[in-house]
Ligand SMILES: N[C@@H](CC(=O)c1ccccc1NC=O)C(=O)O
Ligand SMILES: [Zn+2]
């Protein structure tokens with residue numbers, strides 16, 4: 001007997017893309033509309049979406065922060081699949097510093113939970129950024145992907161994008177806008193494949209965590 005229910009628990013850590021989705025101030029609003037409708041005699045329903053490349057849960061491509069960086073279609077997928085450590089950074093103030101990190105060993109990917117409750121309904125500018133030194137330190141430990149439930153690893157008002165540039169220096173990858181409300185600190189399998197957008201500076205993701213058998 002086959003069943004769609006996996007024996008390992010899955011956490012869907014993606015935002016729902018829908019009209020009204022909070023977006024970076026000034027960026028393109030998410031819009032969805034039906035272009036063909038069954039209730040108007042079409043044999044099928046078909047929709048159209050307009051959105052920023054940084055809508056909801058997404059992976060930044062290096063092209064976002066480097067003029068000659070890889071685009072979303074050119075990125076290798078390895079960083080986006082594999083074991084990760086979810087770090088509960090609630091209670092940290094200012095920015096996530098090295099001193100705020102738990103023991104990191106044999107970890108390829110680190111995801112930071114910073115919100116008590118993810119702000120699904122409004123844009124909040126007061127997120128907890130990741131210090132560039134923390135990115136550097138994680139890179140030296142072998143970490144190749146950093147994720148956050150915030151809209152950016154840098155502060156909203158940053159013009160220097162220090163954390164993004166530390167990521168660039170070490171050829172790491174970034175996930176942003178994860179929803180980690182229901183996820184306890186610990187190790188999981190991450191699967192978050194960015195859409196293959198040619199020339200894209202980011203790729204929208206359906207991101208999930210899966211229970212590890214040996215967690
Ligand atoms: N830093 C954000 C995105 C970002 O910077 C941004 C996204 C949309 C519109 C404008 C942005 N930055 C503008 O100054 C990110 O890391 O993806
Ligand atoms: Zn982004």
Ligand SMILES: [Zn+2]
Pocket residue numbers: 060151152153164174176
């Ligand atoms: Zn970013």
